[in-house]
């Protein structure tokens with residue numbers, strides 16, 4: 343029953359589970375060794391806006407290897423000359439309490455406490471942005487928005503009263519913060535106040551950039567659109583303070599599946615060449631096609647799937663403050679971020695497209711039922727590399743790590759909303775990656791919603807191979823063994839470029 347304009351295949355949409363409908367009850371929100379909760383949980387029960395825990399008069403200030411170094415720490419010192427030091431937070435407070443009337447003033451303020459960077463940082467994008475504002479918009483920006491953002495940044499010692507643990511390599515750990523606390527972190531990131539984060543020669547060399555300095559440089563239209571998107575977020579949250587919570591979880595797997603002996607059957611697939619993960623994948627586990635430094639180039643020059651998601655859901659950007667680069671058996675799960683903006687286009691044609699009013703319901707922890715998982719594919723420069731057994735296993739393990747939820751009942755797991763993971767900037771082959779993701783989803787016992795992003799041929803091919811696999815009751819292990827055979831019999835004999843026999847031809851003949 344194929345027609346030329348078919349846009350979706352596989353099981354009907356209604357066969358796939360979505361949160362919150364499919365979710366089981368959550369345990370009470372409470373802190374533990376592995377879960378730091380930065381708000382007072384008792385207040386949650388009464389439906390009041392979250393308050394920081396502990397209360398501000400009991401502020402805990404920590405300056406060590408295992409916590410975020412906050413700008414408001416008393417240990418954040420600044421050399422005034424060779425012999426004396428000054429509180430850097432005092433300097434920040436003074437610099438951000440002065441009225442701004444131009445982009446130049448914003449730059450001046452930022453430079454007051456970032457003197458070491460004076461030469462390297464450019465502010466062209468911010469200048470251009472401000473110059474293009476209509477008089478009433480400029481009035482809004484300098485008279486309201488920037489002063490409110492500065493005040494929000496300066497509330498750090500009252501909002502962030504508990505040290506924030508770093509989500510370090512190979513440590514499974516969760517952080518739950520209020521959206522308001524996250525907004526304060528982001529306001530500080532905007533004004534580039536985070537100490538020890540401007541040079542890659544510090545203890546944070548294995549962390550993404552958090553200060554927004556690179557956002558302000560350059561003359562591309564992309565930068566203008568990024569600024570519009572992020573400033574819209576700040577406008578929204580300064581006009582009305584958000585009341586929800588967000589959880590950031592670093593998940594590391596110690597025990598990985600034995601792929602060649604897996605007896606798991608493939609799960610259900612719905613595939614569509616229309617729609618996007620974030621829009622049609624609502625309530626599903628939404629895959630972020632990530633960089634190992636989460637957020638990739640969001641504050642710099644990148645503007646593809648991950649960066650766009652971080653722009654429209656800016657609370658994702660806060661993860662860059664505390665998430666060490668991901669290793670092969672790790673992922674980052676972010677639950678509860680809100681979408682503030684719409685966009686059109688992609689990459690160079692990306693444009694901010696106005697306000698988005700997020701309608702996702704909240705769970706018992708007051709988090710939006712939006713679960714995003716950052717998994718970083720390998721970056722391939724040569725087509726054949728990705729068929730190396732160790733590379734296929736690596737991608738399987740990475741995807742599985744992102745998909746599996748130890749301890750959660752299968753019927754409470756939503757479907758996975760994904761697509762051409764690792765196949766854009768990272769140069770992977772969509773057909774191989776689709777099979778690998780199907781295998782990882784099967785192993786994690788979750789269904790898959792695959793968005794081909796406009797590719798109708800891919801829609802048919804992936805649907806066809808999935809049908810063949812399920813009709814023949816092939817197991818994950820048997821498909822893995824066929825992938826290994828494809829490598830041995832076909833890839834190894836190919837010296838350059840792409841093999842003559844495609845993966846799907848090879849699989850079709852042997853399934």
Ligand code: AR6
Nearest residue numbers: 618619631633638644646647761762764765766767768795
């Ligand atoms: N929904 C569904 N599919 C999408 C969407 C969407 N919203 N956006 C893009 N695609 P890419 P990668 C499809 O290149 O190769 C970033 O800088 C579209 O077909 O973003 O894993 C990260 O920080 C697109 O070509 O992912 C990493 O550094 C394909 O998904 C790096 O890129 C791949 O999107 C990751 O690159």
